[in-house]
Amino acid sequence: MDLLWDAGRPLTAREVQEAVEEPQPAITTVLTVLERLREKGWVGRESGSSRGLLFTPTLSREHRVAGAMANALASTSDRSAALLQFAGELSIADRDLLRAAIAGNAAD
Amino acid sequence: MALKILLLMELSIMLTLLAPVVLVRGKLASKHPMLLLSAWHSSLLTAALALLLALGILIANGALAQMGSPAAIGWLDPLAAAILAWGALAILGVIGVRIWWQADALAKEAREAADRFSVFFGRSVRHMAMGRWYVRLVEFPVPIVAALPSPRGIIVSTEARDRLSERELRAVLWHEDTHLTHRHSAAITIGRLAQSCVPMLPAAERMAQATSLVVELIADDRAAAHSGAGNVASALVKLGGDSETTALRAARLRAGASRSGEGWKLAATAIWVGPLLPLAIAFWPTA
Numbered sequence: 512m513d514l515l516w517d518a519g520r521p522l523t524a525r526e527v528q529e530a531v532e533e534p535q536p537a538i539t540t541v542l543t544v545l546e547r548l549r550e551k552g553w554v555g556r557e558s559g560s561s562r563g564l565l566f567t568p569t570l571s572r573e574h575r576v577a578g579a580m581a582n583a584l585a586s587t588s589d590r591s592a593a594l595l596q597f598a599g600e601l602s603i604a605d606r607d608l609l610r611a612a613i614a615g616n617a618a619d
Numbered sequence: 620m621a622l623k624i625l626l627l628m629e630l631s632i633m634l635t636l637l638a639p640v641v642l643v644r645g646k647l648a649s650k651h652p653m654l655l656l657s658a659w660h661s662s663l664l665t666a667a668l669a670l671l672l673a674l675g676i677l678i679a680n681g682a683l684a685q686m687g688s689p690a691a692i693g694w695l696d697p698l699a700a701a702i703l704a705w706g707a708l709a710i711l712g713v714i715g716v717r718i719w720w721q722a723d724a725l726a727k728e729a730r731e732a733a734d735r736f737s738v739f740f741g742r743s744v745r746h747m748a749m750g751r752w753y754v755r756l757v758e759f760p761v762p763i764v765a766a767l768p769s770p771r772g773i774i775v776s777t778e779a780r781d782r783l784s785e786r787e788l789r790a791v792l793w794h795e796d797t798h799l800t801h802r803h804s805a806a807i808t809i810g811r812l813a814q815s816c817v818p819m820l821p822a823a824e825r826m827a828q829a830t831s832l833v834v835e836l837i838a839d840d841r842a843a844a845h846s847g848a849g850n851v852a853s854a855l856v857k858l859g860g861d862s863e864t865t866a867l868r869a870a871r872l873r874a875g876a877s878r879s880g881e882g883w884k885l886a887a888t889a890i891w892v893g894p895l896l897p898l899a900i901a902f903w904p905t906a
Contacts, residue, residue: 551761552761570760577757577758577759577760579735579739580739580757580759580763580776581759581761582735583732583735583736583739584763586731586732586735587732587735592725592729592768592803592804592805592807592808592811593728593729593732593733593736593767593768593769593804594732594736594765594766594767595765595766595767595768595795595798595803595804595807595834596763596764596765597764597765597791597794597795597854597855597858598762598764598855598858598859598860598862598864598865599765599835599864600862600864601831601832601835601864602828602831604825604828605828605829605831605832605864606863606864606867608643608648608829608832609648609649609832609864609867609868609871610867611646612646612648612649612650612871613649613867613870613871613874
């Protein structure tokens with residue numbers, strides 16, 4: 512998020528990668544983080560430019576704490592043991608298991 | 620000695636094959652999540668212990684055969700016993716290195732996450748005490764409530780606080796308190812470690828998945844016991860949005876699915892006698 516704010520203009524994933532200090536992450540890692548930020552609504556994505564997909568922050572710079580939170584959440588896997596979210600997502604297999612259990616309980 | 624090795628190997632293989640079949644029953648997870656978590660961990664420990672003891676006996680047998688001891692397996696040629704012992708030692712080495720490698724990767728991931736979240740403990744306001752933990756309120760426009768094992772504490776975003784009534788917030792905090800008090804991050808790490816060490820094994824994959832589910836159900840049940848199932852369910856709906864996961868958990872609570880009485884809690888404890896079985900087989904006196 513800091514890189515996007517600092518740029519003051521939309522950036523491509525490649526530009527974000529080049530702006531990161533050594534050791535630079537792989538372009539796939541940068542794209543994954545940007546996509547996760549976008550899915551959560553903290554980054555916007557524009558297409559149609561000759562430079563490829565462009566990413567812009569949707570949160571203002573004033574929300575630095577919020578930005579740090581957004582970065583931390585986006586960089587932490589949903590299945591990580593480092594963050595146990597109350598309304599976190601479960602795997603498809605676990606949802607199936609839970610759905611079957613509720614159906615079974617209702618049938619009792 | 621040969622019979623002991625066979626029994627231990629059989630026990631390890633049987634548990635590895637049976638656990639993903641028996642311990643994936645949805646009703647068991649829904650009604651007795653604590654028992655299910657204990658059963659997974661007990662099965663893992665029993666299977667691992669049986670395998671390690673079998674390999675250990677093979678190594679000891681190779682050493683005894685080399686020394687010409689009559690305690691070694693009589694019908695086994697000393698050369699064959701030595702080859703088996705070296706093979707067992709190699710397997711133990713591979714297992715040890717793999718566990719160390721994967722555990723190191725998970726520990727690094729946990730350290731990095733702890734670093735990312737530690738900043739909030741300086742910037743945010745101490746909001747309220749919840750048992751042994753401080754609850755940190757963070758200005759954030761997305762509803763987030765989460766337990767952090769390191770640094771230990773609970774984070775509540777302002778959006779989550781604003782969406783919940785006082786009773787619902789208290790229920791959510793009980794849920795997160797359960798994760799910290801019961802050290803659920805350790806349970807999840809054990810599941811992920813098993814899965815990353817033997818990714819091709821269905822038992823390890825199912826254990827990792829089941830763990831992430833049952834820790835949530837255990838925390839839901841404890842929160843419901845303290846603050847009422849209705850408050851936990853409505854908080855799940857308010858914070859989960861259109862998530863199917865939270866809708867299912869809320870439906871389970873409203874159906875009163877958990878039946879974990881004292882008897883089932885005792886069963887969850889009793890299941891820990893399982894790891895004694897391979898020890899009994901290995902150290903049973905032989906004529």
